[in-house]
Structures are given as C-alpha cells and as structure tokens.
Amino acid sequence: xxxxxxxxxxxxxxxxxxxxxxxxxxxxxxxxxxxxxxxxxxxxxxxxxxxxxxxxxxxxxxxxxxxxxxxxxxxxxxxxxxxxxxxxxxxxxxxxxxxxxxxxxxxxxxxxxxxxxxxxxxxxxxxxxxxxxxxxxxxxxxxxxxxxxxxxxxxxxxxxxxxxxx
Numbered sequence: 001x002x003x004x005x006x007x008x009x010x011x012x013x014x015x016x017x018x019x020x021x022x023x024x025x026x027x028x029x030x031x032x033x034x035x036x037x038x039x040x041x042x043x044x045x046x047x048x049x050x051x052x053x054x055x056x057x058x059x060x061x062x063x064x065x066x067x068x069x070x071x072x073x074x075x076x077x078x079x080x081x082x083x084x085x086x087x088x089x090x091x092x093x094x095x096x097x098x099x100x101x102x103x104x105x106x107x108x109x110x111x112x113x114x115x116x117x118x119x120x121x122x123x124x125x126x127x128x129x130x131x132x133x134x135x136x137x138x139x140x141x142x143x144x145x146x147x148x149x150x151x152x153x154x155x156x157x158x159x160x161x162x163x164x165x166x
Contacts (some may be wrong), residue, residue: 023079031072039064046073057081
C-alpha cells in the first residue's frame, strides 16, 4: 500500500496538480465455479486479467482466496501509472469491459463463464425477506441502517461494483 501512495505522490509532484477524486486503488473481484479450478491456476488467471486490463502500466496485486466454497480473486490495481505520468480513468462501461475480458480469459483456459440471459428469460424473484410486524419499525430500521452505512458506501463503493480505497 505504501508503494501505491508513493506513486500517487510522485504523480502529484511531476504534474503539479491534484485530481478531484483522491482514489488510490481500484478493486476487481473474479469468482470461479466450485471445484473447477485450483488456487494456483486461479491466481494465474487473475494475474493475466490484471496484466491485460491494465496493459502492464499500473501496479497491481492479485490475492486468491479459498475461504469460501468457490475460489475467488481480489485484484487491486493502482490508480496512478507506474511511470507517474497519468491516472487511470474509470470509464462509463468499465465494468462490462472487465467482465468481457475475464470471460474471454476464462474461455481461453477452458473454464466456465456465466451465461447472460435476456431480461425476459430471467427467473422472477418469488420469495422476499420477511418484514417486521409493523411497517413503521421496518421503515425506521431501514432508514437508520442506511444512514449508518451511508458514509461507508460513499467512501468505498465506486461504479461497476469495484471498491475504491481512499
């Protein structure tokens, strides 16, 4: 993490300006079907995704987790380029770009990908979480929960379901 901050400071020094958003790093999460891949292979696939997405111009870390029934990667990449000359620009459909690149890499490694169904063919939700006895108590607890977590959401969440570290 110190290296990420150092690169960011070098960028500020070289360019003499600060960005509006003070993003240090972005995170991508990549999951695999249970039993389909080993942790070592998942780490190699995550490394390939990070290299191809960042084109090798940004520092990144690939952490492979086996704490759930499915193996998954957390790929954290720096918002500042290795040469400290530019920042990563989070574009409108970057999440879709990551998804397509991940699917392409998984297919190259003979791994399964999630099939995207048209909206009309998606299964409708039938069961919903139970509400509390009175509607007002439910509304109050939801509002309190939202207010309590609003700071966390603003601080950590970014578009396309990535996390931003500040």
